[in-house]
């Protein structure tokens with residue numbers, strides 16, 4: 001007689017040691033899959049019934065039992081047991097204790113291996129859709145900010161050195177481009193998530209007359225996993241998602257770094273809003289950009305999850321190995337981190353206030369219109385390299401005298417190059433400089449306005465597609 005109290009205990013003479021139980025149980029975290037696990041079981045049982053593997057009455061009992069269990073879980077009255085290892089066996093054991101014999105038939109033609117693979121795909125599909133929705137909201141916020149700031153002069157940097165004036169709206173739309181690509185990547189990955197492993201059973205498929213298309217359709221999958229061995233062992237979809245999530249977090253981290261810099265005393269370009277900053281327990285004057293810093297920090301965490309998942313799969317022979325249970329915590333953590341980052345950034349951006357004077361002054365400093373002066377000379381028929389040389393000398397003069405290019409008198413400018421006329425001051429001016437960059441992808445206010453409108457139209461189309 002079996003001495004084990006497990007659902008799989010038939011061949012065991014001794015029960016599992018407490019340490020093993022503690023070591024191998026996943027219920028602490030995989031209870032989160034309960035809804036998808038129940039959906040998967042309902043679809044499987046309905047299919048078994050339609051193929052007359054179980055009777056109509058048995059199906060009815062299973063359906064009622066599972067729905068009751070869902071209710072118990074949702075009202076917090078369900079008793080999870082660590083001895084029952086995971087979410088699958090907790091629910092199945094409860095089903096049998098509720099409805100008796102019929103409950104024991106649910107697992108016909110199925111294994112926890114195809115069951116958990118199905119649960120994970122359903123879970124990730126739902127989370128991904130929610131994340132994409134939030135991402136869309138954040139993009140809307142950025143785009144309307146970009147519209148508002150389409151004409152605002154802002155210092156553009158390379159090497160963190162003031163380079164050329166740009167518009168703030170243009171800078172914000174650069175962030176939107178990053179997020180746009182993140183969205184596309186996630187959608188692309190969704191196609192590979194949304195395939196159904198059910199029917200693969202433990203690894204080799206099943207000898208029951210199953211209808212895989214029926215279960216897949218009922219669960220909203222676009223198609224089937226086409227090889228049972230791969231279906232139970234594949235976790236590529238989780239790795240792919242986490243890779244895209246890591247890149248999204250890299251984008252958050254880059255934005256955060258800018259927000260931290262801009263809100264510092266040295267830059268003083270922005271105020272992040274009290275609701276999104278925290279104080280210091282010792283220095284009463286402090287207002288710290290903690291949200292941005294935490295997001296920057298959480299990037300490391302998600303990238304760490306990606307590494308964990310890659311190493312989890314490396315070296316696993318086909319097919320299912322228990323290693324795979326370790327896919328859950330990194331994925332859950334990744335999903336939770338994305339949700340909270342998206343939410344807090346979407347809430348924070350509309351309240352950010354800009355210090356236009358400081359941004360303008362910073363854009364003026366550092367001879368940021370030197371390239372415009374060179375371009376001016378080129379338009380007067382000088383070769384670009386010669387123009388570069390002349391402007392280098394003009395900048396040297398300005399540095400030596402501690403003045404800006406626009407402060408140099410016309411006679412002095414002419415002493416560097418006779419073709420310079422009074423109209424030069426139009427281009428030495430910041431507004432003239434940004435206005436001149438009037439092409440697709442350029443920073444001229446009109447272009448930024450147009451780019452923001454185009455970006456918004458893309459989002460509108462996305463929303464009407466996804467409903």
Ligand code: ARG
Pocket residue numbers: 026086112113116320322324325326
């Ligand atoms: N809790 C397990 C997991 O997450 C479920 C599958 C267990 N399968 C098995 N053959 N032990 O992977």
